[in-house]
Amino acid sequence: MTTSSNPLNNIRIVLVNTSHPGNIGAVARAMKNMCLSQLYLVAPQKFPHDEAVWRAASAADVLDSAVVCETLDEAIADCQLVIGTSARERTVPWPLLDPRNCMQEAYKEAAGGHKIAVVFGREDRGLTNEELQRCNLHVHIPSNPEYSSLNLGMAVQVMAYELRMFQVSGELDGNALADWDQPPANAEALERYLVHLEETLAEIRFLRPEAPKKLMLRLRRLYQRTRLDEMEVNLLRGILTSTQYWVRKAKAAEEGEERGQQGD
Amino acid sequence: MTTSSNPLNNIRIVLVNTSHPGNIGAVARAMKNMCLSQLYLVAPQKFPHDEAVWRAASAADVLDSAVVCETLDEAIADCQLVIGTSARERTVPWPLLDPRNCMQEAYKEAAGGHKIAVVFGREDRGLTNEELQRCNLHVHIPSNPEYSSLNLGMAVQVMAYELRMFQVSGELDGNALADWDQPPANAEALERYLVHLEETLAEIRFLRPEAPKKLMLRLRRLYQRTRLDEMEVNLLRGILTSTQYWVRKAKAAEEGEERGQQGD
Structure with missing residues (x-):
């Protein structure tokens, strides 16, 4: 906690190639409701856009300060922990956590001063395998196997809620990487x-x-x-x-x- | 667990006097994504409505089977546990839980065969004091004090997610290596x-x-x-x-x- 007064400021939400500007607005609102502020947009299809502003409601400031990037690599370059949201099983398994365990890890590391990215893919087909392979960890919301595709804003809401719960719980137990002797590679x-x-x-x-x-x-x-x-x-x-x-x-x-x- | 094969079938989401049909659709989708199916609508302002169907995506079945009631009392009549979502502090203190503790209670009782209602208020001003006083417990999402008003669909998503986490907790044990494609080296x-x-x-x-x-x-x-x-x-x-x-x-x-x- 010494290196940052608010760990959530070290956590960015990265949206890749979003189609609907309304979803970007809904994400901004969900973020601000849960005390997150760092929004990165990789090649958004329509941004800025009135629909985003409308759906953001009182979170227009999050949209205004959003960082627009051309590539995912650019959006995560300085991050020590990159988490990718994965909707389905992949041919090559990657460490896959549920939102609670994964956001706990993210929150602890953020409290230690690391920069964290939580990356969300396209509305219709999520992240590509190549994009998922840029990530250290994958997180999966345990959705209904018969209807597993969450709306983008909802998926961000779940992760942001878990982060906020760790922030308000005031409890931080020991973390393997927080006390490491060397800084993590970005x-x-x-x-x-x-x-x-x-x-x-x-x-x-x-x-x-x-x-x-x-x-x-x-x-x-x-x-x-x-x-x-x-x-x-x-x-x-x-x-x-x-x-x-x-x-x-x-x-x-x-x-x-x-x-x-x-x-x- | 003996009285119901799926405790989530004993838990209903009740929306009171919703203004925007799009929000009803978003709620239906969030519910189905998290394996909930019982939707009750108390005096919805516009329902049925195309906007609800569009936002529900593949959860139109949840809309089709929604029960429309004239009063809250009607919607919760057969419930043994009624939980009201509360956006802010009320003049009369009520047992107020966070979503995790509250949904744990709901899930346990549902598993024991009780019928449970989780009640959500209007988009602009939530539940009235009178409605909140119909509830056994109040639940509050620990939102940003500077911007505490969550979108209705997002609030339902958070509660539904917590319920789903209790449902799957028997299956998920936080071990990221459990489903690896190769045996671990000795x-x-x-x-x-x-x-x-x-x-x-x-x-x-x-x-x-x-x-x-x-x-x-x-x-x-x-x-x-x-x-x-x-x-x-x-x-x-x-x-x-x-x-x-x-x-x-x-x-x-x-x-x-x-x-x-x-x-x-």
């Missing part, structure tokens, strides 16, 4: 590491065109759920750099040998 | 991986005698907390084996070159 640093990893795996020919396509996805899932800290990212990238040094040296020697043989 | 497999990692880091000279002693400790902490699955351990060991192939090749070329130079 989403941008993690992406840079994953690019470096893929590049290196190609160089050592572990990643080949004929290899199972899910290899990078499995490694991404592993490192996303681990919540790497900054020093760990530095260590892992140091290992990749050392590996690249040796494989390049071996390939140079191979080529030198081939040239030597050609010279014979 | 301790022995993890240890073998860590030995292989240390050996490889020494070969690529990332792990040197003068390096910080905590390097392996940090990597151990990283992989221990990740809870690696069996396939992930295989992938990570495969990467190490490929790396060893290249570093050994590079070193062999180096030695060959040295021998060649000595031969000169």
Whole structure:
């Protein structure tokens, strides 16, 4: 609690590619009702829009200060914890929490000064698999299996309500990551590491065109759920750099040998 | 649980004197999403209405089976527990619970076979004092004191969500790894991986005698907390084996070159 007087100010709601401006307004109202204020809009289809203002009622200030981004990566770049809302089971399971457990984690980390994003997808089809794979955790509202699609504003209301309940409960028990010795890596640093990893795996020919396509996805899932800290990212990238040094040296020697043989 | 296979069938949502038919539709959708089906409408201003059907989306069946009453007394007559939603403090204090505690009480009684009503007031001014005094308990969503008025659909969503959470709590145990696609690696497999990692880091000279002693400790902490699955351990060991192939090749070329130079 020392680093932020109000943890909810460290939590942003990110809406991806929203179709209906009325939903954006309803989200703004739900947020303000629950004491949230940070709204990020990734490529909204219609914004600003009168319908959003009308549905926001007395929360027009949340709309006015909304940050509009072109890409999800831009909206989450400085966040240490990225949570994606997932409507349905995916082929590759990711750590999946219910709203209570997930928002408790978010609230605790926000209280420790981390920046958190809770990301909501399109009205008709949610987040893409690629977008979900940008997230550390997935959260699922335990809806009716026979009618599971919540309205976007309602889904935000549920998460915001859970956050608000943690805020008013005044209770914070110990959190594994709040007392960590290193700051958590942000989403941008993690992406840079994953690019470096893929590049290196190609160089050592572990990643080949004929290899199972899910290899990078499995490694991404592993490192996303681990919540790497900054020093760990530095260590892992140091290992990749050392590996690249040796494989390049071996390939140079191979080529030198081939040239030597050609010279014979 | 003996008296009803689904306690939520004993819980009705009662909307009093609703102005906007769109809100009735949104309530129907929120209810069905959360497995509730009993909707009672006390003197709705516009019902039935196309706007209600549109907002209900795939929950038109909830609208179709809604019971329209002239008075609140009629709507709650057969209920053993009546809960009123209260937006603000009243002059006469009433037992006032937060949504979690209140819906827990409602769910327990419903499971015991009682009929329960959760009553919501008008969009602009809630329930009258007289209506609130028809209730056994009052429930209050802990909203922002500076902007406390939730949209009607959102308020129903919060209560319905809490009820649904009690319904599924038997099925969900907060364990994010319960439905994983791969078996978790056992301790022995993890240890073998860590030995292989240390050996490889020494070969690529990332792990040197003068390096910080905590390097392996940090990597151990990283992989221990990740809870690696069996396939992930295989992938990570495969990467190490490929790396060893290249570093050994590079070193062999180096030695060959040295021998060649000595031969000169």
